[in-house]
Amino acid sequence: MLRLTSRGRSSDRPIRWTNAARAACVAVVLLCGATAPGRLAAQGQAPQPQDEFVPVGNNPAPEQIPAAPLLIGAYIVVLGGLFFYVLSLSRRLGAVDEDVQRLEGELKRRGRG
Amino acid sequence: MPKWFNPAAILCGLMFVVSPVLIARAPDESAMGMVYKIYYYHMPSAWMFLLAPLVCGFSSALFLMRGRAEDDRRAWAAAELTVLFGALTLLTGPLWARRAWGTWWVWDARLTSSLVGWMIGWAYLILRRYGGPGSDKLAAGVALFGAVNVPFIYISVNYWRTIHPPTTVVPRLPVSMGLPLWFCVFAFLLLFVLLMTMRLRLEHARTRLDALYVALDE
Numbered sequence: 001m002l003r004l005t006s007r008g009r010s011s012d013r014p015i016r017w018t019n020a021a022r023a024a025c026v027a028v029v030l031l032c033g034a035t036a037p038g039r040l041a042a043q044g045q046a047p048q049p050q051d052e053f054v055p056v057g058n059n060p061a062p063e064q065i066p067a068a069p070l071l072i073g074a075y076i077v078v079l080g081g082l083f084f085y086v087l088s089l090s091r092r093l094g095a096v097d098e099d100v101q102r103l104e105g106e107l108k109r110r111g112r113g
Numbered sequence: 114m115p116k117w118f119n120p121a122a123i124l125c126g127l128m129f130v131v132s133p134v135l136i137a138r139a140p141d142e143s144a145m146g147m148v149y150k151i152y153y154y155h156m157p158s159a160w161m162f163l164l165a166p167l168v169c170g171f172s173s174a175l176f177l178m179r180g181r182a183e184d185d186r187r188a189w190a191a192a193e194l195t196v197l198f199g200a201l202t203l204l205t206g207p208l209w210a211r212r213a214w215g216t217w218w219v220w221d222a223r224l225t226s227s228l229v230g231w232m233i234g235w236a237y238l239i240l241r242r243y244g245g246p247g248s249d250k251l252a253a254g255v256a257l258f259g260a261v262n263v264p265f266i267y268i269s270v271n272y273w274r275t276i277h278p279p280t281t282v283v284p285r286l287p288v289s290m291g292l293p294l295w296f297c298v299f300a301f302l303l304l305f306v307l308l309m310t311m312r313l314r315l316e317h318a319r320t321r322l323d324a325l326y327v328a329l330d331e
Binding site for chain 2: 049050051052053054055056065067068069070071073074075077078079081082085087089090091092096099100103104106107110
């Protein structure tokens with residue numbers, strides 16, 4: 001049976017457990033103390049995340065950074081990226097199909113020969 | 114290609130033609146203004162970026178257990194889509210953040226874990242391309258890490274301090290914003306299925322090509 005006190009003299013194990021438990025408690029307290037100021041400071045400084053999207057009313061939101069180039073850029077990135085991937089896939093597929101047909105033809109010719 | 118492929122491709126094309134109209138009609142967001150509309154393509158891309166590593170990881174797990182080449186091919190196809198949709202997500206996100214947060218990038222849990230997930234996708238592809246014999250099983254192991262990273266990406270905004278909007282944004286959207294969003298989500302999902310089908314077709318053709326080269330050598 002493991003004992004968490006150092007009073008027992010029957011073996012060394014209880015004493016070792018006590019020391020380990022003390023050391024662990026001290027480490028946890030020190031760790032919490034060391035990180036708490038940083039966490040509190042971060043909580044005070046970090047901007048709050050937006051947890052809800054609300055449609056704009058009659059008064060449009062003020063624009064500090066022009067949104068249109070970013071918006072158009074994003075759509076060009078997505079549509080352009082998808083287009084080029086489909087194009088690349090079609091080309092690879094076409095090239096492999098062409099090779100398959102060529103080899104199948106060659107195999108047939110050899111079969112006849 | 115299967116019979117449903119061409120009608121589905123036409124439908125997907127039409128959805129992508131109609132989506133900008135729906136997005137243009139959707140209202141601006143009160144705090145972010147017009148740039149919020151990047152969300153309509155950013156979020157579906159991000160969801161596909163989460164779906165692809167799950168498909169890759171699940172297929173890789175099956176491949177490691179059963180050793181069937183079909184599972185390996187599916188994993189490889191999904192890894193390529195992980196990199197594609199990851200790139201779209203990681204490029205459109207900063208464009209939105211520049212206006213909404215005033216910065217292109219922050220090293221918070223969501224963005225960093227997404228970047229890690231994208232790099233795991235690249236690691237899989239690089240391993241398959243240059244890994245030599247046996248790289249299929251090594252890459253499958255990498256894919257498992259990519260799949261495990263997905264829940265972490267998803268919940269990161271709810272558990273860690275970040276300026277990225279949390280997952281609760283989507284169910285709270287009003288109909289005027291939610292309708293175009295779900296339309297785009299279905300368009301991207303259909304596109305994902307189509308791209309997976311095309312990519313799998315390529316892998317089947319490559320397998321056939323390898324078999325033909327062997328047959329010619331014999």
